[in-house]
Amino acid sequence: MTFLRSLLILAAVPAAALAQTARIPSPSEHLGFTVGADRTLADWGQITGYFQRLAAVSPAVHVDTLGPTTSGQPFIVAAISSPANIARLTQLRAAQAKLADPRRLTPDEERQLVASQPSVIFISNNIHGSEIGGSQMAMELAYRLATNDTLQRYLEKEIVLIAPSMNPDGQRMITEWYRQNLGTKWEGGPLPWLYHPYVGHDNNRDWFMVTQKETRLVTDYLYGAWFPEIFYDVHQMGAEGARIFVPPLVDPVNPNLDPMIVRGIAHIGAEMGLALEERGKSGVANSVIYDLWWHGGARSTPTRHNMVGVITEAASVRIATPIVQDTSKLRGHARGLPKYERRVNFPNPWPGGTWRLRDIIDYELVAAEALVRLASDQREDYVRSFVAMGRRAIETGKKEAPYAFVIPAGQGDAGAVERLVDVLRVGRVEVGRANAAFSAGGKSFAAGSYVVSLDQPYRAHAKDLLEVQRFPKMEQWPGGPPERPYDVAGWTLSLQMGVNVVQIDQPLAVATTPVTDASPRVRCVARPGTALGDAAVARDTRQYGCLTRVPRVGLYKSWTASMDEGWTRWVMDDFKFPYVSLGDSAVRAGALRKRFDVIVIPDLSLREVRDGMTETQVPGKYAGGIGAEGLAVLKQFAQDGGHLVLVDGATELAATALGVDVKLVMAGGGGGSRNSAADAEQIYAPGSILRVLVDAAHPVGKGMADSSALYFVNSTSLELPANSAARVIARYPSQPDAILLSGFLQGASKLAGKVAAADVALGSGRVTLFGFRPLYRGQSYGTFKMFFNALLEPVATGPRM
Ligand SMILES: [Zn+2]
Numbered sequence: 019m020t021f022l023r024s025l026l027i028l029a030a031v032p033a034a035a036l037a038q039t040a041r042i043p044s045p046s047e048h049l050g051f052t053v054g055a056d057r058t059l060a061d062w063g064q065i066t067g068y069f070q071r072l073a074a075v076s077p078a079v080h081v082d083t084l085g086p087t088t089s090g091q092p093f094i095v096a097a098i099s100s101p102a103n104i105a106r107l108t109q110l111r112a113a114q115a116k117l118a119d120p121r122r123l124t125p126d127e128e129r130q131l132v133a134s135q136p137s138v139i140f141i142s143n144n145i146h147g148s149e150i151g152g153s154q155m156a157m158e159l160a161y162r163l164a165t166n167d168t169l170q171r172y173l174e175k176e177i178v179l180i181a182p183s184m185n186p187d188g189q190r191m192i193t194e195w196y197r198q199n200l201g202t203k204w205e206g207g208p209l210p211w212l213y214h215p216y217v218g219h220d221n222n223r224d225w226f227m228v229t230q231k232e233t234r235l236v237t238d239y240l241y242g243a244w245f246p247e248i249f250y251d252v253h254q255m256g257a258e259g260a261r262i263f264v265p266p267l268v269d270p271v272n273p274n275l276d277p278m279i280v281r282g283i284a285h286i287g288a289e290m291g292l293a294l295e296e297r298g299k300s301g302v303a304n305s306v307i308y309d310l311w312w313h314g315g316a317r318s319t320p321t322r323h324n325m326v327g328v329i330t331e332a333a334s335v336r337i338a339t340p341i342v343q344d345t346s347k348l349r350g351h352a353r354g355l356p357k358y359e360r361r362v363n364f365p366n367p368w369p370g371g372t373w374r375l376r377d378i379i380d381y382e383l384v385a386a387e388a389l390v391r392l393a394s395d396q397r398e399d400y401v402r403s404f405v406a407m408g409r410r411a412i413e414t415g416k417k418e419a420p421y422a423f424v425i426p427a428g429q430g431d432a433g434a435v436e437r438l439v440d441v442l443r444v445g446r447v448e449v450g451r452a453n454a455a456f457s458a459g460g461k462s463f464a465a466g467s468y469v470v471s472l473d474q475p476y477r478a479h480a481k482d483l484l485e486v487q488r489f490p491k492m493e494q495w496p497g498g499p500p501e502r503p504y505d506v507a508g509w510t511l512s513l514q515m516g517v518n519v520v521q522i523d524q525p526l527a528v529a530t531t532p533v534t535d536a537s538p539r540v541r542c543v544a545r546p547g548t549a550l551g552d553a554a555v556a557r558d559t560r561q562y563g564c565l566t567r568v569p570r571v572g573l574y575k576s577w578t579a580s581m582d583e584g585w586t587r588w589v590m591d592d593f594k595f596p597y598v599s600l601g602d603s604a605v606r607a608g609a610l611r612k613r614f615d616v617i618v619i620p621d622l623s624l625r626e627v628r629d630g631m632t633e634t635q636v637p638g639k640y641a642g643g644i645g646a647e648g649l650a651v652l653k654q655f656a657q658d659g660g661h662l663v664l665v666d667g668a669t670e671l672a673a674t675a676l677g678v679d680v681k682l683v684m685a686g687g688g689g690g691s692r693n694s695a696a697d698a699e700q701i702y703a704p705g706s707i708l709r710v711l712v713d714a715a716h717p718v719g720k721g722m723a724d725s726s727a728l729y730f731v732n733s734t735s736l737e738l739p740a741n742s743a744a745r746v747i748a749r750y751p752s753q754p755d756a757i758l759l760s761g762f763l764q765g766a767s768k769l770a771g772k773v774a775a776a777d778v779a780l781g782s783g784r785v786t787l788f789g790f791r792p793l794y795r796g797q798s799y800g801t802f803k804m805f806f807n808a809l810l811e812p813v814a815t816g817p818r819m
Contacts, residue, residue: 042075042165045157053154054376057200059338060154061193062091062186068157069096069182077101078164078173084235088215091186093235098163099177100170103136110177111244114138117401118245118324119475120409128405137397138246140179141386142236142316145222147188147213149254150337151378156182158379159386169387172394179244184316185221185232188213196337203634206336210577210631210640216588218581220795225319226483226509228444229588229796236316241323241446241476247400248286248328249320250389252382255331257341258349259358261301261368262381263308263331264290268354269501270490271310274478275321276407280310282326282400286389290330293388299381301333301368306354311489312505312705313482314795319445322479324407326400330385332378345370353501408475415473419523423484424458425468426518431721434515434799439468441511443533447480450530458522469530483511484519489762500764506705506731508761509797513707513727516800569615569661569809571597574605574622577630577640582621582665582791589793589802595809602630605648611658616809619652621666621791624674649675657781663808666733669787672778678785679739683772685765686732701768703730706761710748710774712804717811718747718777718786721803727759728774728801729794736773736789744778747786747804775804 045053048068049060060068073081073096080097087093097107113135116122123131141159143152160180163169183189195209212218217230224233240246255263265287271280287304294302308329312318317327335341348358348370355364393400415421425435442449452467470480487508492501512519573590575583590597600610600617610617619627630643644651653676656662664672672678685701708730712722728748738744750757750773754766763769774789792798792805 145184206339260303701765
């Protein structure tokens with residue numbers, strides 16, 4: 019039945035509809051070029067122009083500008099439905115808010131809404147700037163939804179919300195770069211900087227922390243305005259595997275996901291796969307690579323808000339330049355499709371040949387329209403299950419431990435506490451403040467303590483952010499090496515942020531006042547009362563918010579687009595800590611000690627810093643790194659009394675170019691996402707929270723607890739010789755079992771006792787080595803202070819030049 023029904027999707031448009039649609043231009047007509055043609059891209063101005071035109075001429079389209087992006091572009095979302103639904107969007111949106119929180123529904127209202135309320139789906143495109151197909155596809159999808167009679171009939175029972183790009187700044191950067199290099203040997207090549215002003219690819223890792231403007235705009239729209247039942251995230255992947263990935267995803271399943279979410283994802287993926295096969299689209303794979311464990315992605319945060327979050331990944335081209343894919347080069351995926359051959363989850367391999375932007379758009383259109391049809395056909399099921407999941411979350415929170423989490427009042431780092439509460443509130447978690455002192459679980463809490471009671475619709479989101487993650491051990495075959503996580507395995511915010519949060523495993527009744535306003539953001543690292551350390555350094559001034567004397571900081575910025583560099587800039591900007599970005603030519607020019615007290619090299623390998631990109635990858639002015647001469651300049655900088663701060667992979671510079679006597683202990687053995695039996699004993703943790711013992715007497719360790727937590731991303735730890743002049747700042751426990759706090763860690767015995775941070779003199783200056791990322795994704799507030807301590811320390815002790 020489903021099969022026959024879907025064959026009707028593209029039934030001929032009746033004459034009556036043609037009369038109505040005649041005034042509405044297609045994207046190609048409006049733009050004056052063929053959308054999706056080889057070497058052709060619509061830029062953000064053209065895309066928003068088309069959507070505005072569509073809204074002006076079609077009663078089926080309404081466009082909202084959610085706000086400006088980081089670079090000031092308009093962030094738009096189009097609502098497309100039947101003209102009758104578009105005329106009553108305000109009313110439909112208010113009803114959607116009630117469905118999201120069953121406590122607000124009377125039984126009568128519920129019956130009525132289940133019978134009549136349209137389903138709501140959100141289609142998210144192009145969050146990753148270079149995955150540009152979705153931004154072009156969105157215009158065609160919008161046009162077809164507004165003008166095709168069959169699709170319009172579906173929309174009598176459905177509202178489709180389309181963000182043509184979740185990253186307009188990146189869309190614009192990629193389009194400009196592509197056009198600039200068209201016809202040169204760099205056509206379709208990589209952008210030598212991040213495709214977002216701060217965080218590049220990690221904009222799809224920001225969805226619980228909500229640090230970036232775009233994340234915030236969409237978060238408010240999803241959980242504060244529209245409450246869609248289904249969220250569809252349109253991505254692209256590598257070019258050598260399947261032509262498109264559709265759900266289901268792979269194990270493990272996060273324990274906080276409602277089973278209806280897991281089933282809903284599989285159901286939608288099956289409909290997409292079937293529609294693609296019907297249309298003769300080969301190379302469709304499901305159940306590969308992408309798992310249902312991690313939190314923080316655009317598709318994963320909705321699944322903790324009772325929304326079915328799905329993803330597709332189409333094979334990429336060189337931006338808009340076709341590729342020719344030799345059949346012999348086609349391959350499977352490490353997980354789910356080890357070989358490129360016909361299987362149950364890959365019944366129709368693509369034979370190879372030319373693959374173009376148009377193919378990506380066509381595959382994505384079929385998948386999107388299959389979802390549109392499904393969400394209309396099964397409208398009632400989706401509306402009903404959305405309410406049911408919210409209700410189930412509330413009921414489970416009433417009868418199952420944990421019942422609540424308490425953030426005790428009066429603890430050390432007030433700024434981090436306020437930020438944690440803000441993160442929860444932005445994700446629409448209900449947080450209360452205790453009106454009076456109370457006790458729970460045998461502990462006493464003061465009035466003013468924050469209480470997160472788990473009998474609430476977004477229980478899954480709250481619980482997943484506050485509890486400890488235990489990534490399940492999954493052997494690839496009985497007795498074989500473990501499967502590795504797809505992305506981060508642990509994210510527990512209390513541990514990352516250094517905030518004491520107490521889990522309550524008994525029913526809790528305490529009178530609280532709801533926290534309504536978002537707290538003021540922490541703007542100042544050294545405000546009195548925070549744990550920065552030296553009060554003499556950390557006095558308030560008007561100019562910098564906190565500091566009387568700020569060091570002159572240079573932050574190295576490579577042409578290899580380092581996300582850690584971007585996050586470092588973001589955190590320093592957020593804290594109003596001044597710095598200067600320092601490119602390859604500025605480093606090579608030398609005399610850095612005259613300009614800077616501290617130079618920070620973010621997480622980059624020696625090869626990236628020294629050699630950068632090659633001239634075959636990027637135009638000459640972006641190629642070559644700092645070279646051997648630049649490394650010599652950095653060494654001279656330290657010898658002249660400067661302070662080098664090397665983060666994670668950049669510790670390799672110390673061991674080689676700077677001549678520091680330190681041995682690096684590498685993680686991630688074997689490379690790739692899958693363990694081989696040979697490297698199953700290597701250190702491997704692609705995103706986990708580990709325990710570390712900190713010397714709080716060291717200036718960089720000031721304000722840290724003796725036993726603290728840090729974020730480890732297959733990081734580079736250190737071994738110092740017995741007679742080393744270096745001073746250890748932080749070290750992993752010598753008991754392997756004591757290291758992992760949240761997530762997944764393989765090879766703990768290899769990490770036991772290793773050094774996580776150290777400080778060593780070099781000439782009249784020094785080098786601080788962080789064998790981890792203290793500012794990880796703008797999340798790890800618990801170690802932010804170590805980073806800022808490192809910047810401030812030379813001002814406290816050394817003379818200024
Ligand atoms: Zn992507």
